[in-house]
Amino acid sequence: MYITSWLVALKNIYKCRICRKYIETSHHCGVEAEILIDGKCREMLSKLVSGLLRHFPHEVNLPINSEGWVKIDELVEAIKLRWRNRELYQWVTKEHIIALALLDPKGRFEIRNNMIRARYG
Numbered sequence: 001m002y003i004t005s006w007l008v009a010l011k012n013i014y015k016c017r018i019c020r021k022y023i024e025t026s027h028h029c030g031v032e033a034e035i036l037i038d039g040k041c042r043e044m045l046s047k048l049v050s051g052l053l054r055h056f057p058h059e060v061n062l063p064i065n066s067e068g069w070v071k072i073d074e075l076v077e078a079i080k081l082r083w084r085n086r087e088l089y090q091w092v093t094k095e096h097i098i099a100l101a102l103l104d105p106k107g108r109f110e111i112r113n114n115m116i117r118a119r120y121g
Contacts, residue, residue: 009039010046013099022099036099045092045100048079050108053118059084068117072097075116 011024013036018029026033037045052075057064060078064070072094079089101109101116110119 010042010105012039013037013042013103015099022102024103037096041091042100045089045096046104046108048083048089049075049097049100050118052078053116069115070117072111072114072116
């Protein structure tokens with residue numbers, strides 16, 4: 001049976017109630033973790049962030065510097081206020097972007113000093 005990769009949903013992202021670590025399992029430190037992003041929203045956000053950082057930052061006037069970095073707060077603002085389908089992303093916060101980047105299975109993103117960029121190569 002042939003299944004294309006876009007049919008495989010990403011895992012939910014949780015936050016441990018004890019140590020506050022972002023994880024992909026529903027339990028950590030011996031307690032139930034709180035859900036931060038479900039798999040469907042994670043996939044939607046991941047595709048959008050990748051597109052905005054790599055291919056179409058101009059669509060939301062994203063101020064990316066010469067090395068590809070943008071402030072995470074500016075990315076969140078651009079998604080919520082200027083993205084053409086912004087009504088689908090009003091739930092996005094800085095924490096969602098950070099968790100998404102830290103747990104990306106392919107390491108597509110890099111975070112440093114409250115800034116994010118897409119990794120190339």
